[in-house]
Amino acid sequence: MPQVKIIAKNFMDMVASLTAIKLDKLYNNVFICEAILRSLPPLAKKYVLQLLFIDDPVPCTRIEEWVLPDGLSKHRVAIDRLIQLRIFTETVDRREGTCFSLNPTFQNNLQKHIISGGVLPREPMNSSNGIKLPSLQELETYALQQWECFLLQLINSGQGEKLTGISSSMMKVFQRGLLSQRDRDGPRLTESGFQFLLMDTNAQLWYIIREYISNAEERDVDPADLISFLLELSFHVTGEAYNLNTLTDVQRTTLKDLADLGLVKLQQGRKDSWFIPTKLATNLSVSLADSSVRKEGYVMMETNFRMYAYSTSKLQCEILRLFARIEYQLPNLIACAVTKESLYNAFDNGITSDQIITFLQQNSHPRCADRVPSIPENVTDQIRLWESDLKRIEMTQAHFYDEFPSKDVFEGACNFARQWGGLLWEDSKRMRLVVKSEVHNQMREYLHTQGN
Amino acid sequence: MATVASKLYSDDVSLLVLLLDTNPLFWSNRSTTFSQFLSHVLAFLNAVLGLNQLNRVVVIATGYCSCDYIYDSSLTLSGNSESGRTGMPALFGSLLEKLEDFIDKDEELIKEQEHDERIASSLLSGSLSMALCYIQRIFRSGHLHPQPRILCLQGSPDGPEQYVAVMNSIFSAQRLMVPIDSCYIGTQNSAFLQQASYITGGVHHAPKQLDGLFQFLTTIFATDLHTRSFVQLPKPVGVDFRASCFCHKKTIDMGYVCSVCLSIFCEHHKKCSTCGSVFGQSKLDGASTVSDKKRKAPDS
Numbered sequence: 015m016p017q018v019k020i021i022a023k024n025f026m027d028m029v030a031s032l033t034a035i036k037l038d039k040l041y042n043n044v045f046i047c048e049a050i051l052r053s054l055p056p057l058a059k060k061y062v063l064q065l066l067f068i069d070d071p072v073p074c075t076r077i078e079e080w081v082l083p084d085g086l087s088k089h090r091v092a093i094d095r096l097i098q099l100r101i102f103t104e105t106v107d108r109r110e111g112t113c114f115s116l117n118p119t120f121q122n123n124l125q126k127h128i129i130s131g132g133v134l135p136r137e138p139m140n141s142s143n144g145i146k147l148p149s150l151q152e153l154e155t156y157a158l159q160q161w162e163c164f165l166l167q168l169i170n171s172g173q174g175e176k177l178t179g180i181s182s183s184m185m186k187v188f189q190r191g192l193l194s195q196r197d198r199d200g201p202r203l204t205e206s207g208f209q210f211l212l213m214d215t216n217a218q219l220w221y222i223i224r225e226y227i228s229n230a231e232e233r234d235v236d237p238a239d240l241i242s243f244l245l246e247l248s249f250h251v252t253g254e255a256y257n258l259n260t261l262t263d264v265q266r267t268t269l270k271d272l273a274d275l276g277l278v279k280l281q282q283g284r285k286d287s288w289f290i291p292t293k294l295a296t297n298l299s300v301s302l303a304d305s306s307v308r309k310e311g312y313v314m315m316e317t318n319f320r321m322y323a324y325s326t327s328k329l330q331c332e333i334l335r336l337f338a339r340i341e342y343q344l345p346n347l348i349a350c351a352v353t354k355e356s357l358y359n360a361f362d363n364g365i366t367s368d369q370i371i372t373f374l375q376q377n378s379h380p381r382c383a384d385r386v387p388s389i390p391e392n393v394t395d396q397i398r399l400w401e402s403d404l405k406r407i408e409m410t411q412a413h414f415y416d417e418f419p420s421k422d423v424f425e426g427a428c429n430f431a432r433q434w435g436g437l438l439w440e441d442s443k444r445m446r447l448v449v450k451s452e453v454h455n456q457m458r459e460y461l462h463t464q465g466n
Numbered sequence: 467m468a469t470v471a472s473k474l475y476s477d478d479v480s481l482l483v484l485l486l487d488t489n490p491l492f493w494s495n496r497s498t499t500f501s502q503f504l505s506h507v508l509a510f511l512n513a514v515l516g517l518n519q520l521n522r523v524v525v526i527a528t529g530y531c532s533c534d535y536i537y538d539s540s541l542t543l544s545g546n547s548e549s550g551r552t553g554m555p556a557l558f559g560s561l562l563e564k565l566e567d568f569i570d571k572d573e574e575l576i577k578e579q580e581h582d583e584r585i586a587s588s589l590l591s592g593s594l595s596m597a598l599c600y601i602q603r604i605f606r607s608g609h610l611h612p613q614p615r616i617l618c619l620q621g622s623p624d625g626p627e628q629y630v631a632v633m634n635s636i637f638s639a640q641r642l643m644v645p646i647d648s649c650y651i652g653t654q655n656s657a658f659l660q661q662a663s664y665i666t667g668g669v670h671h672a673p674k675q676l677d678g679l680f681q682f683l684t685t686i687f688a689t690d691l692h693t694r695s696f697v698q699l700p701k702p703v704g705v706d707f708r709a710s711c712f713c714h715k716k717t718i719d720m721g722y723v724c725s726v727c728l729s730i731f732c733e734h735h736k737k738c739s740t741c742g743s744v745f746g747q748s749k750l751d752g753a754s755t756v757s758d759k760k761r762k763a764p765d766s
Contacts, residue, residue: 052518056478056693059517063684066513085696128512 026053028224029241030098036238037100041119044127049245050099051124057081058092062101062116066125071105071113138254147290150253153279157292160276161215162329168192169211169332184271187229188222205364211333212365212373216297222275223298235264243268247277247291248298255281255288311377315352317390323348324379336360337370352393357400367401411451412438415461418445423464430460478690479520481604481612483597484511485619486536488527488569490576491586492622492652498676503651506679507619508558513684515539522612524600526593527565528620529572530586531579533593535600536564587625590618590658594635594646601644613691615645615668618659621652626717628658629710636662645669647687651676657706657717664705671700712740 029050032040040046051062064080065072074093081089093114096102102114148156168188192207210218223244230237243265250256258266258280269289273280277295281288312330314322321338323330324347331340331348337360338350360370371394378388387394418424424445431437436453440446449457486507493500511523525537537560594616601614616639639646645668648659655672663670673682689697710717711732722731727741737744 048516051516056690057697059478060689060693060697063513063517063688064681066684067681080698082696082698088696124516128509128516 026050026095026099028227028237030095032238032241034100038117038119040238040242041117041123043242043246044123045246045249046242047120047123048127049248050101050120054099055088055092055095057085057088058096061092061096062124065114065116066121066128069115071107071115073107073110074112074114075110077114136250136256136260138251138256147253147255148279153253153290153292156279157276157294160274161219161294162327164275165211165218165329166332169207184226184229188225190225208336208360208363208365209369211336212369214376215294219275219294219298226271235268239264240268244298247272247295250291250296252291252293252296255290258287258289311379311383313374313377314379314382315374315389315393317392319352319393319396321350321352323350336363337365352397354400357397358404361401361404367397370397410438412448413451413454413457414446414448415457416444416446421445423461426464427457427461431457478692479518479612480514480690481522481524481601481614482514483524483526483600483614483616485590485593485597485616486525486527487588487618487620487622487651488565488572489530489586489588489622490569490573491530492588496621503676503679506676506683508561509680510683510688514688517688517690520612524597525561526596526600527568527572528588528590528593529568529575531575531589532568532572533589533596534564534568534571535596536568537561585625586622587628588620588622589628590620590625591628591631591635594618594632594639594662598635598638598642598644601642605642615647615691617687618646618648618662620648620650620656620659623652623654624656624658624717626710627715629715629717630712632658632662636665639666645691649673649682649687651679655706657708660702660705661707664702669699670702 029037029040041050051059054062061077061080077093078086078089093102096114097104101117101120103117105113105115107113167185169192192204192210210221213221227237227240227244230240258269261269269278269280272278272295273289275294276292277298278289278291281290312324313334314324316322321334323334325331326346331343334340334348334350337356338352339356340348340350342349357367357370361367371389374389382388415427418427424442424447428437428440428442428447431447431449431453434453434456436450436457437447438450439448484507488500493503511525514523515521521539523537523539524535527534527536597616601616604611604614636646639662644666646662646666647668648656648663648670650656650659650670650672660670662668669686671682671686673679686699689699708717708719709721709730711721712729713731713733713735716732718730718732722734723729724731724738724741724743724745726743727738729738729740731739735745
């Protein structure tokens with residue numbers, strides 16, 4: 015996954031920042047315990063599993079003995095996370111020092127889950143009474159279509175017809191940070207907006223979901239409820255129908271928004287209505303951890319800088335347009351060229367060469383992905399070179415000094431500037447020097463004292 | 467293996483192939499019953515599946531004279547609509563059902579074969595090969611796959627007649643870079659399992675008692691390959707490297723080795739039965755002593 019600034023705020027940080035009471039309430043739900051367990055760093059998972067059937071507090075020093083010396087930093091990260099999420103409770107024993115024990119609710123629920131196996135959060139409806147379920151294939155195309163529709167609306171707001179049912183105020187929330195309103199030329203994608211488009215679907219989804227949750231309070235919805243519902247949703251079976259009657263009102267309104275994102279498909283029968291979770295929903299708890307589910311790639315890059323993308327999607331065309339020139343489009347193929355101009359355009363918009371290259375690698379066509387390297391080396395090198403071309407000149411605000419009365423004063427000034435780390439250039443023959451602007455004030459004071 | 471490595475998930479996603487010893491001859495005279503043992507194992511499987519949504523578990527039953535796949539988590543996830551309703555969680559329902567079928571079939575096969583001189587060993591070589599076939603299929607399909615590892619839960623003693631087959635499986639696992647973990651719950655020591663784990667870089671452990679098997683399993687064998695690099699795990703205290711001879715399938719400390727194909731024999735032959743090379747008459751033949759027999763290190 016590309017290292018993206020806007021992803022920095024992890025979803026689990028969000029959970030960890032909930033108040034203690036709310037967090038403890040969350041652990042009453044088995045599915046949340048499970049989802050949280052899955053989101054932990056590997057070492058933390060191991061600790062939880064090892065302590066699962068131990069009721070007494072275990073001294074910290076003993077846990078430390080489980081890892082090798084070079085794993086100590088990982089050990090600390092794991093312990094910190096566990097305490098942050100209130101899975102570990104700290105007690106201080108007089109003899110043993112700091113001890114840890116598992117949160118009893120969490121422990122109980124997880125024990126039950128492990129002994130009796132995974133149970134479904136709610137019973138799917140009987141398929142006999144007149145429900146025609148879409149096939150998994152249909153469901154997936156529906157989900158992706160819905161999601162792309164949403165993304166398209168997200169990036170060219172204003173123009174274009176209203177495609178999804180998401181209210182414009184909601185849309186504004188999502189666009190915050192991704193689009194910037196410039197004075198005349200309408201909304202423009204910001205740097206993070208471009209980065210957002212190059213992320214994979216799951217990362218994008220989580221970004222949106224995070225915005226959705228952080229906005230929850232404005233809509234009078236408890237974020238904890240929302241989080242627990244979303245995590246629970248990820249444990250439903252893809253393609254099964256679930257009755258809407260089993261949900262609370264808040265969950266039902268949430269579900270409508272989620273349907274617009276393609277997470278669920280809503281259907282209505284004669285008597286009752288139901289929802290069918292799509293792959294996007296069931297993958298929610300997968301993408302909590304770093305390992306993401308990648309879909310099959312579609313881009314072929316050639317050594318002559320031409321790029322062929324097997325795609326019919328308008329969105330993917332838009333994404334490629336971010337850094338390549340679209341030459342022509344066939345029904346299932348987009349042919350483009352990566353040129354100096356198109357890349358300069360991308361760099362201008364704040365996309366880095368590394369992001370482009372990772373995007374190409376992640377989305378390369380299966381035939382190309384088998385090759386090593388999947389993107390021709392001359393192309394990746396050239397992309398990097400073009401980026402470094404732009405960075406050849408660095409601008410620094412500076413002040414220029416000349417007409418020094420004597421060599422001594424000049425050399426004193428040079429030394430002073432050097433001490434402050436602000437000397438950029440000196441010419442001792444003609445007694446001239448250039449100093450960074452930050453040091454200008456100190457420099458002026460110094461020269462005044464010298465003058466007197 | 468560069469292509470294989472690049473297709474792995476970045477994190478700790480694992481595929482666990484569990485070889486479950488169902489040998490009735492072993493379980494019939496143990497203090498721990500098979501069902502007690504099974505409840506530990508099922509909880510362990512649940513724990514492994516719970517650690518990561520992408521984790522996969524395959525269970526292969528190793529019987530007395532047959533072996534079979536009895537559970538594949540990737541298959542049941544898609545079609546568990548019927549078994550989920552029987553009150554039994556989906557995972558166990560199908561597993562137990564298939565296990566029962568398997569044990570019945572295995573029993574019939576035992577009755578058909580009527581030579582009693584064989585040791586009560588399980589068909590480890592068969593289940594190891596099946597596990598490797600399955601992993602090979604995973605390697606070849608799809609563009610991303612979990613990190614595979616094999617766990618042998620074995621109780622019955624080694625069958626020396628399977629020596630060549632087991633060693634071949636071990637070496638293929640080594641080539642595929644698939645570690646074979648082994649948990650030996652029997653009374654003797656298993657040279658096969660010790661060697662398997664030693665050669666493939668897996669972990670070998672023989673718990674003294676089975677009451678806390680679950681804790682052993684989760685502490686040692688639930689650790690994914692990614693985490694193993696910085697966690698303390700039991701180290702081998704000494705590996706039993708003894709081999710079986712090719713002629714009588716006996717475990718031997720010392721023997722003759724063919725200099726061409728490295729086949730092992732317990733007594734002197736004129737010709738190698740494996741590669742056909744003719745052994746020259748040893749000059750020292752008359753005065754043959756222990757010193758000119760090739761020594762296989764029994765313990766190093």
